[in-house]
Structure formats: structure tokens, C-alpha cells
Amino acid sequence: MTATEAAPSSATGEVSGAEIRLEDVTKVYPGQKAPAVDGISLTIPAGEIAMFVGPSGCGKTTTLKMINRLIEPSSGTIVIGDQDVRKRGVDELRRTIGYVIQGGSLFPHMTVAKNIAIVPKLLGWDDDRIVKRVDELLDLVSLDPSRYRDRYPRELSGGQQQRVGVARGLAADPPVILMDEPFGAVDPITRQRLQDELLSIQRELRKTIVCVTHDIDEAIKMGDRILILQEQAHIAQYDTPDVILGSPANEFVADFVGAGSSLKQLSLARISEVELRSATTARIGERTAEVAQRAQANGDLAVVVLDDRDRPRGWPWLRQLKGETIVEPTEDLVNLDSRATLNDALDTMLSNGHGGAVVTGDRDAYLGVVDFVAVTDHMRDMQARANQSAAEAGSETGGTRIARSDDEIDHGTDLAGTDG
């Protein structure tokens, strides 16, 4: 739980992002005395997700929009990579920065493919390359290119529109992506899926992502770093989620993060930290009898059906397997990304009746199954570690840190104890 701890996303891909540096950036709107953003200085390391949170009107969106110059700073410098954004042509600059806003903001008169192709076209890519890129991106955001490429936005659900919005932001492979409440307009279940997908994409691409949200839980889940802003974009705290939850810098942060922060720490634990069980798997088209035999040998009552690209499509019970061969399941299986939190995992497990959940990794490929026992074991470990480090921190810093109340710690122990 230190500020220098390696970012949780330090997994697979090479960093393709660029560092963003804000130096004493101020924005005063004409006709207003008080600046909307008052001298913010900040470094966002390459390849990390920085979440901007704060009460409405705190200047988080203004700060975000100054990075791609949709709002021009009154003073100060913003550097991306090693280039001052003001030294570049504004349109040319924006073509190298992905921009994703609430609801996807797709152009309704253009097909999905045309929406995604906008920036590549502006950059003068040739048609073949654009077509290939569009399909690749649709694939990346889990939309079947042949089905969705030629649809219009109004023919898509909110979640699908948002996915296309993300694909559009990634289109020209920009090192930096700005997101403004990207998942604000979708229902909670879709939001969780989209968050997981974005995390999975990010694990592969390692862009620098700056994301504004009003949802502290989203910030804790998504952020490598969280920036908590007060009025006029004064930094209340800028640190990793662990530190912000474990030792809020001041009362504002503690209030903002809210009570029950030890419960929230459940949102910090990722499924990837929990030991996965391997379940019996089956391919579409395999002979049912063989599959059933395999499952019985493993002592499984259900099998995970995978498609030709290793993506779990269903989790039928053995008694539901009818016919000679395994057919494509029709159920809407809710998978968990391995970056999903334990909170999400508990949620999914409770809703599907299997007492577990199927976990997927990059490109939705099957990884394994997580069950209640694994989660509760992990929670107990975490609690033990948290108590230990709280005790250490208390004795080291002599109370400058806002200690979590005994209540909360007790509450956490209870929770871990109920299943033990």
C-alpha cells in the first residue's frame, strides 16, 4: 500500500501510451473572477489509467478538455510525451488523442464502420487499411464485424453504442485516450461489463487513459491512479486506489470515498489474484456423451461451452445437455473479466445459480472458474493483511493518517467470517 507500488495493469502488453504532464495549468472563463481550474500540476505516467473524480463543478471535465484543447488553458503548460500541446495544430493534435464521451456520441447518420473510420480517414489512411482496422476494432470491443459493421447507431443498444464509441476512440491507435463519463448512460450490469472489457483492452494496449467519472467505485475499480479534486480543481489527493482507501489525505477525501471503505477495498481485489478452478470445458460440435463422461470424471455437474475462439458461450448443467453433439447455447452467460473485482464476482455468482462464475482473460478467452470458497478465502487473507498494515501504519505515523474506525474493521472481519 505505497504510492510507488507498481500499477495493477502491468500485465501483458507493451506500453503504447505517452506520459501526460500538466504544469500549473489555470483556466479562467471570461467574465468570471474565480478560476475554474486553479494552477493544477499533475503527471500521468505512460500506460496508466488516471481517474478524475470530484463533486460536480470541481473542474474535472475542464481539466480533461484542456488536454485536447477543447478548452484552451488561460496559463500553464500541458505536455504529452515531450510535446507541448499548444505547439501543435489543434486538429492535428486531436487526431492523436482518442476522445470518448458519454453514450458514445456516435454520428447517427453514419454506419458503425464509418463512425470508427473518421479519424483514420482524416489521417489519410488507404481504404484497405481502414476496412481492416474497423473489423479489428469491432472484434476488440466484442462486436461481430460482419453483423455490426453496416448498422446505424440507432440499431444498437446503449451498451453496443458505447462499445463502438470506445472503438472509435481507439481507431487511429492514439497514445492518449480521454474519456468523459464514458459509462454514465448505461445500466449497472452493462456498465460492469463495459468496464471489464475496457480493462481487458487496456491490459493489451497499455494506453494512457484519462477518465472523468462521478462514481468513486468506478474510479477505484478502473484507476491505476485516482485524482480526487476539490473546488477549482485543487488536488485533494492523487494516488493509487489502495492508498486513497487506506490512508485518505484529509477529511475531504475520507468523506468523498465514503464510509465503509474497508468494504470498498473488496473492489480493489481482482479476480486475477484469486485462485481459479478449472472446470470441464466443451467445444460446440463435440459429442455430448464424451463431454458428459469427462465431466463425471472431474466431478463437475456443469460444463463450460467454448466457441472456436475459446470464448465461453454457456454453462449448461449436464442434465441440460441434449442431442448428439453440443450445440451453441442460447443463454446469455455473464462472464467475469479477470480484472473484475471481488465485488463483481460475488454479484455474478449470486445471480447465476452455479455458486461460481466463468472468468475470461484477453479477448474474452476462457481462463477458469471462480467460486465462493476461493473468494471468501481471499477475503479473509486480505482482511488479515489489512489489519496488520493498519497496525503498522498506526504505530509509524502516530495518527496523522485518518485511521479507519474500529467499527469498520470489525465489520470487515464479520463479513469475512460469515462464510468461514
Added chain:
Amino acid sequence: MWDFIVDRRSQLLINAFNHVYLVLLAVVFATIIAVALAVLVTRMPRLEPLANAVSAIGLTIPSFALIGLLLPATGLGDTTALVAVTFYATLPILRNAIVGLQGVDANLMESARGMGLSEPAALLRVRLPLAWPVILAGIRVSVQMSMGIAAIAAYVLGPGLGVWIYTGLTQIGGKNAVNYALTATIAIVVLALLLDLLLILLGRVTTSKGIRV
């Protein structure tokens, strides 16, 4: 009346052609002027009340009066007719173009700019296509109205079916007075309906499937 038409069919066709030509030319000019003004208004919203006032008051000016006012400047003939019809044709398109262009979601425009579309590109590729159905509705109103107004052009020796209406009026009581006026009026109505059909077709072809109602 049938004999009357058959006897003068070539003249009728010429007049009808001239009438439609005058109206279409005027509406094309009007569309360009109206959309240009509307773009200006979208960029400077302070101008909007002014533009709306002009398009409201403009329509109350009697066409006879306007033609009279134009005479000293443009003289008798086609030019005066064209200017007068263009003036009236502009007003409904202007109003619709302002509504249409301003009605485009500000988030979409910001997202267009945020992706690096230049201001003209954002206008041409996002704002105009999205406002187009509303603008086209204005053009349809404008064409209908202009078909009627163009008849007045005969008064200043302009082209079109108005010539026969004028002939009919000056020969009141004469043998063919009613035939002249009636034939021209019916022709105007029929042509107006045909043009409207064509515009509906144009709308189908030029409006993206993604925003068609």
C-alpha cells in the same frame, strides 16, 4: 376548354417550363443564401432573433409591393421576377435551416471537434447532414409557396404561367378570359404537386438511412 388547351399547347408547355425553371432557380439560390445565413446564425446565436424577425416580417410583405419596390433597381423583366421569388423562397428555408442546424446535439459537435475534424469539416460532415431533413422540409414549403408567387412575375413582364393569368385578368368578359386564368392556375397546382413528389424522392435519396424517420 379542352380545345383551348390543345390549340395553345406549345405556348402552355413553354410557359409551364419557364414557370418551373424560375421557381427552381430561385429555390436553389434561396437554399444557398438561407443555409449560409443559418450557418452564420449558428455561429453567432445573438443573430437568431434578428433572423427570425426577418423571416416572419418578410412573409407579410405583399408580393405586389415588393415587386413595385424592386422595379427602380432591376427594371422590368426576368431579373425582377427572379429576385422577388428568391426573396420569398429564402424565408421558410432560413427558418428551418436555423432550427435544423441548431438542433444538432452539442455533444455530437464537440465530439466531432474533439476527434480532430476542422470546423468546416464538422459542419459539412456532421451538422449539415443531420440538419438536412429539416432543411429539406423548408425547401418543400418554399417550392410550394414560390409556385404561387412566381405567377405575380407576369406583372413585371417576367416568365411563366402568370402570363396567362394576367392575360385572363386583362380580358375579363372576353371569350377566353376564364380559360386563360383557369388553365394556368390548374397547371401551377399540378406542377407544384409534381415538384413536391420529386422533392420527397430527393429526400429519400439524400437522407441517411440512420436518421430517416
